[in-house]
Amino acid sequence: xxxxxxxxxxxxxxxxxxxxxxxxxxxxxxxxxxxxxxxxxxxxxxxxxxxxxxxxxxxxxxxxxxxxxxxxxxxxxxxxxxxxxxxxxxxxxxxxxxxxxxxxxxxxxxxxxxxxxxxxxxxxxxxxxxxxxxxxxxxxxxxxxxxxxxxxxxxxxxxxxxxxxxxxxxxxxxxxxxxxxxxxxxxxxxxxxxxxxxxxxxxxxxxxxxxxxxxxxxxxxxxxxxxxxxxxxxxxxxxxxxxxxxxxxxxxxxxxxxxxxxxxxxxxxx
Amino acid sequence: xxxxxxxxxxxxxxxxxxxxxxxxxxxxxxxxxxxxxxxxxxxxxxxxxxxxxxxxxxxxxxxxxxxxxxxxxxxxxxxxxxxxxxxxxxxxxxxxxxxxxxxxxxxxxxxxxxxxxxxxxxxxxxxxxxxxxxxxxxxxxxxxxxxxxxxxxxxxxxxxxxxxxxxxxxxxxxxxxxxxxxxxxxxxxxxxxxxxxxxxxxxxxxxxxxxxxxxxxxxxxxxxxxxxxxxxxxxxxxxxxxxxxxxxxxxxxx
Numbered sequence: 001x002x003x004x005x006x007x008x009x010x011x012x013x014x015x016x017x018x019x020x021x022x023x024x025x026x027x028x029x030x031x032x033x034x035x036x037x038x039x040x041x042x043x044x045x046x047x048x049x050x051x052x053x054x055x056x057x058x059x060x061x062x063x064x065x066x067x068x069x070x071x072x073x074x075x076x077x078x079x080x081x082x083x084x085x086x087x088x089x090x091x092x093x094x095x096x097x098x099x100x101x102x103x104x105x106x107x108x109x110x111x112x113x114x115x116x117x118x119x120x121x122x123x124x125x126x127x128x129x130x131x132x133x134x135x136x137x138x139x140x141x142x143x144x145x146x147x148x149x150x151x152x153x154x155x156x157x158x159x160x161x162x163x164x165x166x167x168x169x170x171x172x173x174x175x176x177x178x179x180x181x182x183x184x185x186x187x188x189x190x191x192x193x194x195x196x197x198x199x200x201x202x203x204x205x206x207x208x209x210x211x212x213x214x215x216x217x218x219x220x221x222x223x224x225x226x227x228x229x230x231x232x233x234x235x236x237x238x239x240x241x242x243x244x245x246x247x248x249x250x251x252x253x254x255x256x257x258x259x260x261x262x263x264x265x266x267x268x269x270x
Numbered sequence: 271x272x273x274x275x276x277x278x279x280x281x282x283x284x285x286x287x288x289x290x291x292x293x294x295x296x297x298x299x300x301x302x303x304x305x306x307x308x309x310x311x312x313x314x315x316x317x318x319x320x321x322x323x324x325x326x327x328x329x330x331x332x333x334x335x336x337x338x339x340x341x342x343x344x345x346x347x348x349x350x351x352x353x354x355x356x357x358x359x360x361x362x363x364x365x366x367x368x369x370x371x372x373x374x375x376x377x378x379x380x381x382x383x384x385x386x387x388x389x390x391x392x393x394x395x396x397x398x399x400x401x402x403x404x405x406x407x408x409x410x411x412x413x414x415x416x417x418x419x420x421x422x423x424x425x426x427x428x429x430x431x432x433x434x435x436x437x438x439x440x441x442x443x444x445x446x447x448x449x450x451x452x453x454x455x456x457x458x459x460x461x462x463x464x465x466x467x468x469x470x471x472x473x474x475x476x477x478x479x480x481x482x483x484x485x486x487x488x489x490x491x492x493x494x495x496x497x498x499x500x501x502x503x504x505x506x507x508x509x510x511x512x513x514x515x516x517x518x519x520x521x522x523x524x
Contacts, residue, residue, distance in 0.1 A: 124426075150425055153443045157424025201461075203422055203441055 002110040005117050005245075006135035006173075008159075010151030012122030014143045015180040015210070018220060019238075020119035021049045022227035023139065026242030028083035029227075032114040035074065037105075038088035039131035040121035041096060047087045050077065051223025061089035064101030070108055079228065084113075094127035106134050124158060133164050137174040139207060139245075143181045144193040149201055152177075156204065176207035178241060183212040184257040195255055208241030210234050211254040294326045294359065299334035306347050313351055324354050327369075329361030330379055336364040341372035414452070423448055423462065444484060453477065463487075467511075476509040477521065491516055 007020040017040075024036035038046035041061060047053040052075045058068035063086075070086075077083035086109075089096065109116050120131035132138065138159050142152040159173045160166055166173070179198055186192040199206055210216075213234040219226040227242070229235035233254050240250045313320045325348060332339075345355045357375030358366065366376055414434030423429050423438060425445030430436075436450035439457045446462035448454055453475050454466045460478035467474030467489035476486050481502050484495050488511045498518070506521040 150444060153425040154445065156422075157427040157443075157446070160421060160424070161427065201441075201443070 002113045002116045003137065004106065004110075004135050005115060005137045005139060006120055006132045007117060007139045007141060008120040008128065008132055008155050009122065009141040009148070010124060010128075010155040011143075011148045014141050014148055015216075016122070016141050017045045017049055017119055018216060018226060019139060019141050019178060019180065019210075020046060020117055021225040022235075022238040023242055023245065024115070024117040025077070025080055025083060025225040026227045026238060027115045027117070027245075028077070028080040030242070030246070031082060033082050033112065034115040034117065035084040035086060035109050035113045036117040036119060037086040037109075037131075038119050039097065039127055040119065041088045041092050041094045041127060042090065043121065044088035044090050046119050047075075047085065048223060049220050050085050050225065052077070052085055052087070053223075056087045059087045059089040060105070061092045061096045063105055064096065064098065070105065094121070094125070094130075097127060097130045099130065099133065102130050103134065124154060128155070129158070129162060132159055132173075133162070135159070135163055135173050136165070137176065137245075139176045139178050140202070140204065141178050141180055142198060142202070144179060144183075144187065144195075144198055146193070149193065149198055152202060156202065175204040176245065177202055177204045178207045178210065180210040181212045182209045182254070184255060188257055195252075206252065207244055208237055209252060209255050210237045210241070292324055292326055294328040296328045296330070297332050299332070300338050300340065300344070302340070302343050302347070305344065309347060309351055309353075320351065320353055322352050322354065324356045326357050326359050326377060327355060327374075328359045329365050330359065332361065332365070336362065336368070339365055339368055341369055341374060345372060345374075416452070417450070422458075425462070442478075444482075450474070460486075465492075472511050474511075477507075479506050480504050481507045481509075481518070486516065488516060 005023070007016050007023065009016050020036055024034050028034040036046065036050075037060060038044050039060075040046070047056055055075050058073040060073065062068040063070055063073045073086055075085045075087065077085060106116060118131045118135065121127040132155075140152050140156060142148050156175060159175065163173050165171065177199065179195060182195070183192055187194045195206065195209055211233045213232065215229055215232040216226050216234050219229055226232065226234050227238040230239070237254050240253065243250050327344060348355050355374065357377050358369040359377040360379035361369070369376060416435035416437050417429070417431035419429055419436070419438045420440060422440040423442045423446040425443050428447045428449070429438070431450040431452065433451050435452040435455065436448055437455045437457075438448060441458040442448050442456050442460050442462045442464065444461040447465070448456070448462065449465045449468050451469045452466065452471065454464045454477070456464065456478040458478075459480035459482050460476075461482045461484070463485040464476045464478070464483055465487040466476045470489050472489040474488055476488065481498060482504055483498060486493055486498065486509050488509065491511055491514060493516050502518045502520055507518050508521055509516055509518050511517070
């Protein structure tokens with residue numbers, strides 16, 4: 001049986017798809033058979049970030065509606081061979097994701113994979129509910145600002161009331177907080193909420209802090225999951241997050257301002 | 271300082287409405303010896319419970335003849351066992367006249383909600399004789415059970431306690447709403463909306479570890495966040511209704 005992990009946030013544009021790409025790649029790199037599903041029907045992006053958009057023939061909705069088999073729709077990643085992508089349909093409506101249809105696909109994937117990562121669309125409507133419904137764990141992607149925190153809180157409430165685990169009265173969905181676009185300098189200047197602020201408000205365990213970085217944007221544009229930028233802060237932060245997701249203890253990094261070198265201190269008066 | 275002292279008029283006493291839960295002795299028939307032996311038997315099962323309690327004699331199920339009712343004997347027997355008969359409930363005119371003759375208070379016939387007090391030895395040990403508090407008071411006047419929530423109440427969620435108190439052992443987040451017929455207790459920050467006494471109970475209160483609420487309401491009287499900021503904001507407080515005004519007071523550390 002696979003572990004089903006939903007990457008969700010409520011709010012749009014906080015880094016769900018970037019996170020889904022990196023976490024699934026990170027799990028696969030460690031040898032776990034992993035599939036990442038794009039639930040954002042109508043606004044598919046995951047294939048772009050995973051650089052497989054030119055190889056999409058059939059999609060998630062085709063499989064649900066019996067127009068294609070899973071094998072026809074699954075795309076094997078070219079960089080990590082234990083990673084597969086199930087792309088979303090760009091032409092359908094989110095309502096095409098029926099509970100029964102999604103369950104059938106997830107059950108089938110569950111027999112073949114160790115991890116199923118569900119990339120949720122923004123919002124709290126049908127698509128997002130379907131993405132989180134079957135989850136065992138949730139990575140709640142949050143930016144350090146008030147509206148994102150509020151939306152994450154909302155989605156946490158939904159996880160605890162509308163997921164399958166909640167409806168069946170099983171153990172609750174395991175929640176992880178992933179803080180993205182974190183800029184310690186701006187926190188110091190009081191322009192951003194701190195890690196402690198967000199942790200205090202949301203009251204769930206911290207999976208990781210991804211620093212704000214130009215590298216994330218560049219990697220997305222090149223179709224490269226940022227976790228593969230192994231030299232970068234953001235890549236290492238995702239690597240740490242994946243390790244923690246698998247139960248490793250790792251100290252949190254990238255949470256405070258970089259120490260400035262002697263020269264920059266001299267010349268910038270910092 | 272009391273209000274009466276402030277107004278300058280000092281009354282000897284003040285009448286207040288009070289509701290007290292009491293034990294009723296439901297009498298089916300009266301026979302002096304049978305009464306005393308039954309009473310002794312009950313007391314032996316729970317001696318601590320019956321010490322110096324007030325008692326109402328309920329005549330609603332009385333099947334014997336009115337002429338057999340001897341309140342003086344009932345009072346005397348009960349006194350010997352440290353039980354104070356203070357009145358009768360129900361009964362016909364003849365029976366009530368007899369009761370009045372024995373200086374007992376007359377209570378109107380009650381409803382049928384009284385619960386039988388089980389004095390079975392399984393639940394009350396005879397050793398309880400020394401204990402001044404009866405162990406089973408709650409079987410008489412059972413309060414509506416409080417609703418207890420252990421998880422954070424998240425934005426968009428609503429928790430409702432329609433009968434009694436609501437106790438939340440976690441944060442109430444911004445955008446969440448908690449409602450109760452009775453009091454609302456939040457052992458965590460209260461960031462959302464809290465409504466106590468929603469059926470109009472003006473004595474209901476809101477307690478929280480940190481007041482950061484969007485709105486607090488008691489029996490329909492409310493304050494919004496803007497009006498709450500000046501007093502006790504982000505500290506542990508209780509909020510109650512006094513003269514139709516919401517009053518915020520700190521929860522002093524004992």
